[in-house]
Amino acid sequence: MNRHNFFGHLALAIAAVMLAAFMGQMRRMGDGPVRGTFVKREILEQVEPHAGPEIEAADAEDAEVIVRFRAGISTDEIERLTARLNDRLEDRFEFINNEAVIADEDDLSAEAVAAEYSALPEVLYAEPNYEINLSPVEDEEFLEAEGGDDGDEDDPPVIKKGRRPNDQMFAEQWSLTNEGQRGGKAQADISAALAWEKTTGSEKIVVAVLDTGVDYTHRDLFNNIWTRPNGMAPYTDEHLGSVDDRHGYDAADNDGDPMDDNGHGTHCAGIIGAEGDNSEGIAGVNWKVEIMPLKFLSRGGSGTTKDAIEAINYAMDRKKAGVNIRIISASWGSTARSRALGDAIKRASEEGILFIAAAGNSRTNNDRIPHFPSSYDLPNVVAVAALNRRDELASFSNYGLKSVHIGAPGAEILSTWPGDHYEEHSGTSMATPVVSGVAALVLSANPKMSMAELRAHLLDSVDPLPALKGKVSTGGRINAARAVRAE
Numbered sequence: 459m460n461r462h463n464f465f466g467h468l469a470l471a472i473a474a475v476m477l478a479a480f481m482g483q484m485r486r487m488g489d490g491p492v493r494g495t496f497v498k499r500e501i502l503e504q505v506e507p508h509a510g511p512e513i514e515a516a517d518a519e520d521a522e523v524i525v526r527f528r529a530g531i532s533t534d535e536i537e538r539l540t541a542r543l544n545d546r547l548e549d550r551f552e553f554i555n556n557e558a559v560i561a562d563e564d565d566l567s568a569e570a571v572a573a574e575y576s577a578l579p580e581v582l583y584a585e586p587n588y589e590i591n592l593s594p595v596e597d598e599e600f601l602e603a604e605g606g607d608d609g610d611e612d613d614p615p616v617i618k619k620g621r622r623p624n625d626q627m628f629a630e631q632w633s634l635t636n637e638g639q640r641g642g643k644a645q646a647d648i649s650a651a652l653a654w655e656k657t658t659g660s661e662k663i664v665v666a667v668l669d670t671g672v673d674y675t676h677r678d679l680f681n682n683i684w685t686r687p688n689g690m691a692p693y694t695d696e697h698l699g700s701v702d703d704r705h706g707y708d709a710a711d712n713d714g715d716p717m718d719d720n721g722h723g724t725h726c727a728g729i730i731g732a733e734g735d736n737s738e739g740i741a742g743v744n745w746k747v748e749i750m751p752l753k754f755l756s757r758g759g760s761g762t763t764k765d766a767i768e769a770i771n772y773a774m775d776r777k778k779a780g781v782n783i784r785i786i787s788a789s790w791g792s793t794a795r796s797r798a799l800g801d802a803i804k805r806a807s808e809e810g811i812l813f814i815a816a817a818g819n820s821r822t823n824n825d826r827i828p829h830f831p832s833s834y835d836l837p838n839v840v841a842v843a844a845l846n847r848r849d850e851l852a853s854f855s856n857y858g859l860k861s862v863h864i865g866a867p868g869a870e871i872l873s874t875w876p877g878d879h880y881e882e883h884s885g886t887s888m889a890t891p892v893v894s895g896v897a898a899l900v901l902s903a904n905p906k907m908s909m910a911e912l913r914a915h916l917l918d919s920v921d922p923l924p925a926l927k928g929k930v931s932t933g934g935r936i937n938a939a940r941a942v943r944a945e
Contacts, residue, residue: 520561521568522548522587524764524798525575527556539580545571549697551767553774554805557798559587559764588794590766592670592722592759620651620939621658623735623745627880631740632847633729633867633892640870642847648867648892650743652939653899658734659744660902665730665785665894666706666773666811668766669723671716671753673876674705676724678732678739684750690779693772703776706751709768710761716751718876720759723751725883726789728874729891730898739880740872743895743938744902750776750783755790767802774809784901784909787894788815789887791829800834807838810909814840814894816886817856824858833861838909840916843930844868844889850925855886857929863917865926865935866892896938903942916941 527536533550540547540560549559562571568586575584622628622635632639636647664684674683686692686704693703693714701707703714718724727749734745752773754765770786777783786806803813815832817824824833824841832841841862844855846869851857855868868889875881897916901907907915919941920934927933938944 520546520563521566521571522559522561522762522764523568523572523575523584524587524767524796525558525560525584526582526798526801527558527580528582529556531556531580535580539578543574549695549764549768551771551802552696553771553778553809554767554802556582557767557801583797585796585798587762587764588792588796590755590761590763590790590792592720592755592790620649621654622651623654623741624737625732625734625739625741626737627740627872630872633871634741634743636847640847643849646845646847646849646935648743648896648935649937649939649944653896653942653944654734654745656942656944657899657903659731659742659746659899660905661746661748662782662905663744663785663898663901664748664750664781664783665787665898666750666752666783667723667727667730667891668752668754668769668773668786668788669718669726669790670720670755670757670759671708671718671723672706672727672749672751673718673724673874674716674751676728676874676876677878678736678874679724679727679749681733681736682731682742682744682747682749684748684781687780690781693775703772706753707769707772708753709765709772710754710756716753718751718753719757720755721875721881722755722759722789722887723753724876725871725873725881726787726887726891727751728880729871729888730787730895732874739874743892744898747895747898747902750781752786763796763799767799770802770806773811774806777809777811783811784912785812785814785894785897787891788813788831789885789890791816791818791832793827793829795828795830795833799831800836803831803834803839804836807836807909811838812840812897812909812912813838814842814890814897816890817841817843817858817862819844819854819885819887820856821854822856824856824861826858828861829856833858835861838913840864840893840913842866842868842886842890842893843926844884844886845923845925845935846870849923849935851929852884852886854884855889859928859931862930864893864920864932865889865923865930867935868892893936896936896941899938900941 634650731747732742734741752769755761818829866889871888
């Protein structure tokens with residue numbers, strides 16, 4: 459072979475290898491063979507490091523504090539008080555009594571400003587506007603701890619009864635129907651197929667996903683995304699004015715576009731309500747539901763307690779306007795306890811909204827080291843631990859006999875990802891929307907059920923598991939079929 463031919467053939471060979479690699483990546487990210495969709499295996503973890511003295515205030519140009527004033531203190535009085543202290547009233551939460559956000563203009567730290575306001579007779583409490591972060595952690599260690607092999611591919615699958623959707627990747631959704639795939643334990647699932655014989659969900663039930671936003675254009679989600687009804691006025695905020703909240707709210711940017719630029723929220727939304735039986739991708743716990751994106755975490759996965767509260771405040775406003783918001787799903791958390799956030803969740807309880815929260819991914823006992831918001835002792839909070847595909851407590855999952863209530867599948871969960879993609883992730887972040895989805899499924903069959911009844915019913919609808927005895931208060935994994943009374 460002459461030199462020119464040699465280099466010509468070499469160039470062609472390199473081009474072929476690059477083309478094959480590119481096509482392989484496209485198959486992993488698109489609608490190729492099911493096993494090719496697993497482009498990432500990582501634990502999507504909630505923030506854990508800000509505990510005790512290590513808690514940090516949000517990084518803002520002016521230090522921000524959240525202040526709760528005593529009853530009867532008017533906005534005019536608050537503005538006079540802040541002006542006297544050379545501060546600025548930045549926002550008031552219309553549906554959270556007497557809470558306001560105040561920005562300092564004297565270059566003081568948030569802690570110093572909070573102490574200044576806490577000493578005032580007009581104030582119940584004041585605290586810094588704390589930062590919240592999502593912290594993805596690569597989970598090779600988790601896969602080793604879980605013994606993550608694919609099992610014996612020659613073992614015949616265990617076929618369960620029930621209604622099965624025609625979604626292309628449904629066979630890999632072990633959390634819904636576990637037939638022993640990839641080393642799993644048959645029937646270590648939520649019995650979704652049996653539940654679907656009775657109900658597959660309802661577009662009359664609205665679940666708010668409080669997270670990084672949602673890709674509301676995703677082909678497996680767009681039919682199940684909440685849209686503000688034509689006859690309903692746009693959201694109006696005292697300081698922002700009118701907001702065109704067509705598909706929800708972005709508290710991070712103070713606008714009506716909650717598009718997900720991170721991925722976490724879209725993954726959680728798909729678990730709750732990816733459209734089922736549409737020959738696309740996956741099926742959610744609900745084939746039909748309305749998902750309201752509430753964005754407060756940014757592209758980098760960071761946000762603040764102020765923005766989380768603002769998003770909850772928005773949800774209550776829309777409920778007052780007639781939107782049937784029954785559930786807020788919160789797949790994030792911290793060891794930092796915010797009184798202001800707790801008060802916001804309590805107000806949501808008064809509006810009949812169930813708040814389902816992730817227990818956390820630090821392998822710790824929440825009875826000893828509380829994890830918020832899941833550790834708030836409130837009548838609307840349900841704290842969720844994560845299980846693997848063998849009905850074992852996932853190696854990363856937090857637990858707590860008194861403070862964590864229920865277990866749900868949360869390891870190697872396949873769901874939607876921005877850009878019409880699908881990815882597999884692990885974490886109590888994934889277990890939480892499973893329970894939120896079952897709660898919505900229950901409401902689709904029992905729309906008049908109260909929040910208190912719904913919470914009690916969920917906690918009564920478990921399969922007892924040895925792995926959860928002494929770890930969560932119910933001692934069991936959520937069972938969708940039992941919850942909708944289909945078994």
